[in-house]
Amino acid sequence: MNPLLRVDGLSVGRGDRVLLTDFALSLDAGVLLHLRGRNGAGKTSLLEVLAGLRAPLRGQVVRPEAGLHWLGHKNGLNGDLSLIENLQYWCALQQCSAAPIVTSLERLGLARLRYRAARTLSAGQKRRAALARLLVAPRPLWLLDEPLAALDVAGLDDVGCMFDQHLQQGGAVIVTSHQPLPLADGRMRTMELS
Numbered sequence: 001m002n003p004l005l006r007v008d009g010l011s012v013g014r015g016d017r018v019l020l021t022d023f024a025l026s027l028d029a030g031v032l033l034h035l036r037g038r039n040g041a042g043k044t045s046l047l048e049v050l051a052g053l054r055a056p057l058r059g060q061v062v063r064p065e066a067g068l069h070w071l072g073h074k075n076g077l078n079g080d081l082s083l084i085e086n087l088q089y090w091c092a093l094q095q096c097s098a099a100p101i102v103t104s105l106e107r108l109g110l111a112r113l114r115y116r117a118a119r120t121l122s123a124g125q126k127r128r129a130a131l132a133r134l135l136v137a138p139r140p141l142w143l144l145d146e147p148l149a150a151l152d153v154a155g156l157d158d159v160g161c162m163f164d165q166h167l168q169q170g171g172a173v174i175v176t177s178h179q180p181l182p183l184a185d186g187r188m189r190t191m192e193l194s
């Protein structure tokens with residue numbers, strides 16, 4: 001079986017600094033990679049290159065044809081739209097069915113807030129809404145930069161369930177996080193950037 005993501009000979013830089021050289025990775029379906037490292041190590045920069053948002057200095061990234069989801073530090077919500085409207089807008093962008101929207105909000109504990117303007121929500125509620133987007137449009141690869149920021153214990157459980165189901169369905173995930181992930185089994189790998 002082909003890996004979902006394959007990276008060879010990658011060099012990543014910011015400004016005039018080279019952060020990573022000759023980086024290689026082969027990520028199979030059903031695997032979650034926890035990308036760790038000190039502040040400034042280059043986790044976000046690497047993830048942006050993997051997502052195709054930033055060009056590498058050198059090297060090649062082969063991404064899944066069926067696409068990927070990117071979740072960066074920003075939640076990407078329109079504050080004036082309700083949560084339902086935000087997800088409807090997302091569905092239109094992704095050209096996917098709106099049918100799973102309510103279920104996605106329920107799974108992130110947001111059903112009762114679905115008609116609230118996004119700007120009126122707490123930091124953790126906004127992060128949950130950003131994560132709910134991953135469930136609306138199926139994509140095999142999730143690239144998530146600090147997805148657990150601001151989540152409470154119940155939110156971490158919800159995300160653990162999301163990861164578990166996504167891996168079971170043949171997906172793969174790369175997560176940067178300074179905290180332990182809500183998934184601890186043989187499907188998880190850890191990589192430390194120095």
Ligand SMILES: Nc1ncnc2c1ncn2[C@@H]1O[C@H](COP(=O)(O)OP(=O)(O)OP(=O)(O)O)[C@@H](O)[C@H]1O
Nearest residue numbers: 014015016019037038039040041042043044045046
């Ligand atoms: N816009 C920028 N221009 C130039 N250098 C930058 C820019 N943004 C970040 N950097 C530098 O690139 C390096 C890597 O930053 P990056 O955000 O990838 O690290 P990180 O491992 O994700 O850090 P953190 O754990 O703090 O989120 C850092 O040394 C940072 O100072």
